[in-house]
Structures are given as C-alpha cells and as structure tokens.
Amino acid sequence: MFKILFLFCFCVVVKSQECTHTGNGQKGRCVNMKDCPTAVRDLKFKIYPQICSFNGSSKIPNICCLEEAKNVTAILGPDAKISNSDDQGLCSLFVSDAPYYSKKPKNVPETSKAWNKCLEYQAKIKLPCKNGTKEFAPYCGRREQLIVGGGGIDAEKDEYPHMALLTYGKEFMTSVFGCGGSLISEKYVLTAGHCSATAKGVPVSFAVFGLLRSEEMHRSPEGNIRGVQRIIRHPEHKPPATYHDIALLELNREIIFSPSIRPACLQVEDVFEQRAYASGWGLLGYRQSNANVLQNIPLWRVTDEDCKAKYLTHRTFKDGLDNATQICYGDDGLVRDTCSGDSGGPLQVRNENVFCTHLILGVTSFGKFRCGQIGTPGVYTKVPHYVPWIESVVWP
16 A cells, blocks of 8 residues: 655635536535545645635635535434433444434435445444543544645544454464455455465455554454454456455454444445545555555546556456456556555445445455556456345345
C-alpha cells in the first residue's frame, strides 16, 4: 500500500453559492471547509479542494463541497431516537422501536438477503458512550481535523471494524501474515480466492480482528482471533488463472460484535463509485516492507477500455479483463496503489444508505508485478456479481 510521495495543488476560485467542480463536473455548494467532512478527509491524502472564496481574515476557505454537510442528527433522520441505555459503557445506536436510518437502493429487491442482513447488523451496533452520549468517530466515520501533511493515510483504531488480517501456519503464534479480508457476518470472512493458500500450498489458518498494527497480531486478545474452519473458493476459480478471484472463510466460532469488530455490508447493485478506498497491511512499495499500521488509500475508477490496454493477455489472464466480474481502480497522477499483501482486502466506501457501516464494492485481486506505477491500475473482483453465491453460502 503506497504512501504519497509528492503533492500537486490546482485550485480554481468560484464565487457563486452553488458550484460545479471543474475536475469532475459534479455539482456542489460553497461552504466553509470545516463544514465539509469529505474535503477535510481529502486533505489527509493531499487531494485539494476547489476554493470558492476566502472568508475575511480567516485562513479556512469556503470550498466547493460535493456532498451535503450533515451532522449525526441529520444523518439519523428526524424521527430516529438515540438510545440512552448504558450497557457497560456501550449504548445501542438506536432504541429498538426507532426506525434506523436507511434508504434502499432502487434496484435492490426487498427480498435481498445481503441488504436485509446489512440492516440487521446495523440494528445491533453499540458504541462507547457516557450518559447516553455516544462516540461516533471513528466508528461511524472519522471526526476530521484540519491538518495538512504527514502522509495522512494511516487508518485510525476502529476505523475499519470489518478488517481482518489473515495468517498462515498450523500454530497461531508461529503463523505469518499473508492477506487481508473483510468480516461480512458472524462467521464468515470475504477474501480473494488466491488468498486461500500460499504459493507453497499452506492454507489460510487464522483471522485476526480489531487490529491496527500488524506487529501486534500475535498479542491480540483471544476473543479477536478465530481459526479458519472451512475455505470456500468460488467454484469457477481455477488457479493460477486470475478470474473469479473470490473466496469465503468460515470461522471456527462466531464473532461477538463490538465497536471494534463488526461486519461490513455488500454492494448489491452493479453500480460503482468513481472513488473508493482500499485498505490493508501490504507492501508500502515495490520491494519495500509491509505496513505496520493499517493503511487506507483513495483510488479512482478506470474505464474498462483503459484497463484492458494496460493488461495484455497471458497464461493466467488468457481472456483479458472480464467486464462482468472484474473492475479497475487506479491513481490520480500520484503514486497510489495496492500491493502484495493487500490481496483479499476490501475496496470500499462509506455506506450512504445505511448509517455507520462500510460498503464493500470489490476484493483486491492483482496488479502489475512492480506495483505503484503511475497510470497502471489494479484489478479488483466485482462483489455485486458474486452476491447470489455469497448469499447461498453465508445466509442460505
């Protein structure tokens, strides 16, 4: 997972209250930067906003915000009630009789198991609290600070509560890190098909949850560690071919959900955001070391045509890019890429339809041998295509 090596800033001043971002044509509104969480977050990745104006002597500008600034109350909806129950320092996100905030995507049927499970898991969320006041950040999105520089792509503790670190070896204390994965239910992890075993045939053995620093994996609490009871590769995944590179890991015991460990939702519609985020403990660059702190990095969608031009057919990719099952995301002109060790981890966005959850769009599959080449995207397994198969295994 690459750190950002240099920066580039191009700002256009726009004076109107409504604005159109010159880079992507999206509509937005000019607001004070501190009121636009996504713009504040972008600064950590050295993605600079389009400036509308400067507000008097303030050094914080008004910028073109591409999403409506919302506080927690607005996100939850006017009728939602916040639970005041305190259960050993944890409060439910909602009281049981309150409608939780959700907006079903228009093309998702009411009978969708993945969608309904997403709502079910959201209803079980508990957060740290005191006297009924809950801590929403980083569990439901980071409380962004106006800080520029310093890299800005180390994840925060508990920011990605679905993230799993996968290890290989018969005994946990001597097992080694190899891939990432995502918790999607009480007993299943989603990962890449090629993460089911090492190149030497050692099967994936353990999953560690609630982890920020990989160096601490062998010191994780026992409750955060699960053995892999069963490996279910997609039936059409035929190594060394890179197609249908997706697998499910059945854990030996169910996970007890907590603020630090809880599932992500699955993207059901075949619709993909222009920008998504990958996370993992993989290499920080070609021939560099693995990340100690969990990394997350923004990536941009690349057209199928441009991706096909980058990946010629070969023995493991004999039919070229399969548009139905694979998608490409890459950099924006800076060095941003996933790398060896990031495989199996999620390509994700914050779930705009279900508050306080992440939405998995893809699974990190493969890229060029020399990762981090500007203009060369990575290839990700499309999750929506495999939702029926996932449902048949995880929620039969």
